[in-house]
Amino acid sequence: MSLPRFFLENQVLSAETEAVFPLRLSPDDAKHAKVLRLARGEHVAVIDAASDYFECEIVDFSDSLPMVSVARHEEADAAGPQVMLLQGLAKGDKMETVIRHATEVGVVAFVPVSCKRSVVKLDGKKAAAKTERWRAIAKSAAMQSGQPRIPEVSEPMSVREAAALLVGATAVLVCWEEAPGSARLRDAVQGALAVTRTPAADARIAVVVGPEGGLASEEVDTLLACNPQASLVTLGPSILRTETAGIVAPALVLYELGGMGNTPAHDDASASAFEDGIIEAPLAAASFAGMFADVGADNE
Structure with a gap:
């Protein structure tokens, strides 16, 4: 027990x-x-x-x-792979559901994103109050599920502001219902690890999920332009609710990185590519720590 x-x-x-x-x-x-x-x-x-x-x-x-x-x-555990979820603002208590269950899965940071198709619009005191509520839920879920740290939860921000956080991420995975069926999440994760020469344990991956109605095409373009390793991914032919996708997508990424009881199979393949000279220049994996404080200062 x-x-x-x-x-x-x-x-x-x-x-x-x-x-x-x-x-x-x-x-x-x-x-x-x-x-x-x-x-x-x-x-x-x-x-x-x-x-x-x-x-x-x-x-x-x-x-x-x-x-x-x-x-x-x-001693404190090594940080391990880190997954950030950028979740489009959703109606009712859906944000609470996503934050609670994605924390249990192991997501380390949340960015609520105000999208063109978001029904909910938050500003001023409402945004601050909601953020405090979400942070309390993240803390409670971390305590309940035995996480080594409490996830960071930022105040809501625009797609452009959120994209600015992701410049140094190992990969940015944009979940979009119009992504081609060949845009597999597993391929995107493995490809980014190989190109950036990043061990799975050091990966910093951002997952983007839109609100009800999904992301607008111009928002997708902004997100894809924010990082060389940004790509569209599909979650399969089923039409998932935003609160379902916000839990399933990061769970799949964590599984690919060796979490949730899995052992990643792609580290050996990546190492072989390095040795064979297929990959030339390493790219440093960025940490998500402290990003929200920097963004908050910029927005004041």
Whole structure:
């Protein structure tokens, strides 16, 4: 049985000097711990502000905060492949559904995108309030599913603003209902890894899913022009709802990269291509970390 998991915003457990110390949970997490009825002697999983993993034993409680001791410490896991989802704004609670379930799958970042065919239009206070709600859902889903980190969730942005984030990505996969049947997701992932000489474990791949009604052709053109490894992909002949595609597409990409219990078969082929000189110049895989803060500063 997995341990209850908590993320700390401002506490680095390796800096604690006492054998027993308070676990400085956020007010919401402290309420969650109370709901779980955690008792003395129970163990919890903790990801601290330095992204290190600790298993802690509850010794006592003080002012509603658990007093704990460290039972086990592991260094932060390697980042591994990272998949960002650019999701067209959708009606009702569909965005919440996508963020919740795609977080469980392993998506590390979300960009809500205001598209030409988006029925929902958000600005000002509404956008900020929605973003806070989405971030809370991402955190809850990460805690529930045992993710090593909480996904980043940006405020809604235009297609052009979103495309500017993707210049250094290993690949940009644009899911479009008008993509040819030959535009297979697997081929796009493998081709990008080979051309950029990127191991699957280091890949940074962006997946784009449109809103209800799909992406407009000019939006597709903007996205395809943002990165040399941007390409159209099809998810097959079935017509998927936007909230279904927003979960299925990144899950397929993560599977291709060796996630979800899969072992990627294309690393050996890519290595062979490097050795044979088929691929000439390496391209650095870009990280998604910190991008949203930069974009927010530009938009102020």
